[in-house]
Amino acid sequence: MDAPTPILAALYRHDPVEAERRAAGAELTLHEAAALGRTERLAELTAAGADLAEPAADGFTALHLACYFGQVEAAAWLLDRDVPLEVEATAARLRPLHAALATPDEAAALALARLLLPHHLEVDAAQTGGYTALHAAAERGSKALAELLLFRGAEGTLRTDDGRTAADLAEGKGHVELAEWLRTRA
Secondary structure: OOOOOHHHHHHHOOOHHHHHHHHOOOOOOHHHHHHHOOHHHHHHHHHOOOOOOOOOOOOOOHHHHHHHOOOHHHHHHHHOOOOOOOOOEOOOOEOHHHHHHHOOOHHHHHHHHHHHHHHOOOOOOOOHHHOOHHHHHHHHOOHHHHHHHHHOOOOOOOOOOOOOOHHHHHHHOOOHHHHHHHHHHO
């Protein structure tokens, strides 16, 4: 697998200042535009024939990247163009919903989940280790995300490969109230 572009590498290092510096005046690739939330550039590239489902060198699609970096507008733009939702990126089997729940910005994670879930995706799809979106929501301590996922059909009793439920993960991270709440929903 090839290394990510310098712009994507800066974003993966959580250095948005460096990413923006490198992006200034550059002709962004499809994946860079998605990760930076540049919908105008996405439109230009699409008009020029870019394949929105094409994975980047690291295996992530434009939708994965928009979700991972909390780019709600770019994700909405991509979803409006019917990009594939169930693509598993990398050997970790990450799907766009997993990427959305990994974004550090809680509000963006919730907005992205609200965008993705109405598209009838597999809410309990597991990434490597058996982690589902509900496991991720519990681990980050987000009752709002957990409620949304359960409302959309997530199964609260699923276990990771090492036997932990979402409630177990929440409790392990010190989110005791959420763990107790999840146990009443299982």
